[in-house]
Amino acid sequence: MSYQEPQPDRPRRRGPQPPQQRGSGVGRIVGFSCLGVVGLVLVFAVGSAAVLGGEGDSARPGAEPAATASAATPDKAGATETAGRGTHKPAGQPxxxxxxxxxxxxxxxxxxxxxxxxxxxxxxxxxxxxxxxxxxxxxxxxxxxxxxxxxxxxxxxxxxxxxxxxxxxxxxxxxxxxxxxxxxxxxxxxxxxxxxxxxxx
Known part of the structure; x- marks a missing residue:
């Protein structure tokens, strides 16, 4: 009686497999759009801080508060109202x-x-x-x-x-x-x- 070794299982041949579908990229586009919006907000915030930071004397402890453009009281350094002209212009206002x-x-x-x-x-x-x-x-x-x-x-x-x-x-x-x-x-x-x-x- 002859001994036969068991044959390894051969992979069965299957029909052609459909190609795997990749994502449409919509998620990636939305992600990059959100990232762009966040970037713009950060750039705007930094730019605004830089512009407003230039007037930073009022942020120092003990500094006098800066004059506001709508102040109605005249001050000696720069007249806030010119008689007869109807003008409010605190010192330093452009x-x-x-x-x-x-x-x-x-x-x-x-x-x-x-x-x-x-x-x-x-x-x-x-x-x-x-x-x-x-x-x-x-x-x-x-x-x-x-x-x-x-x-x-x-x-x-x-x-x-x-x-x-x-x-x-x-x-x-x-x-x-x-x-x-x-x-x-x-x-x-x-x-x-x-x-x-x-x-x-």
Whole structure:
């Protein structure tokens, strides 16, 4: 009787296997997009800290608080209000506003509603450019009511411009309704610094 060694199992031949599907990469794209957004936020935060950090004297212990642009009290180093000109400009502020009452001059987009306009001149007395846009302004009435700027209803509306150091621009800021304007407020669109000019005339 002959002894036969058992044959090793041979792999069975199978039909062609379908190729394995890789992920579509959507997860990777979403991941990189989120990473990009986080990176932009960090860059913006560092840049803002660097810009605001330049004014860091007020952060030192014992330092006097820095003057705010909306301060109403005159100070000896830099007048916050020029008599008869309606200007608030604390020392070191790069933006100066002169505001006077003016008649509303309706544009083709005015719908017949009552509006109140103020003629302003905004000047860049700083060392860097500043952006000016009608959306950066609002009017406050003598009764304390706040009126955001209405766009394109006055034909003399202030232009959207970038002011280089030493430049200025003049135009109107218009609020909806009939009211007596007390002051105009300019808020820098990037950093949120506020400058106020009293309305005279």
């Amino acid at each position: 933006v100066k506003i002169v505001a006077t009452r003016t008649d509303f001059q309706g544009s083709a987009l005015a719908d017949g509603t009552d509006y109140t306009s103020v003629r302003i001149t905004i000047s860049n007395d700083g060392e860097a450019g500043i952006g000016v846009d009608p959306l950066y302004f609002s009017l406050t009435g003598t009764d304390g009511s706040r009126h955001p700027a209405e766009l394109a209803v006055d034909e003399n509306q202030i232009a959207t411009v970038e002011l280089a150091p030493g430049e200025s621009v003049t135009g109107t800021v218009t609020g909806k309704g009939t009211f007596t304007p007390a002051y105009v407020t300019f808020v820098d669109g990037l950093l949120g610094a506020t400058v106020r000019g009293d309305v005279v005339g």
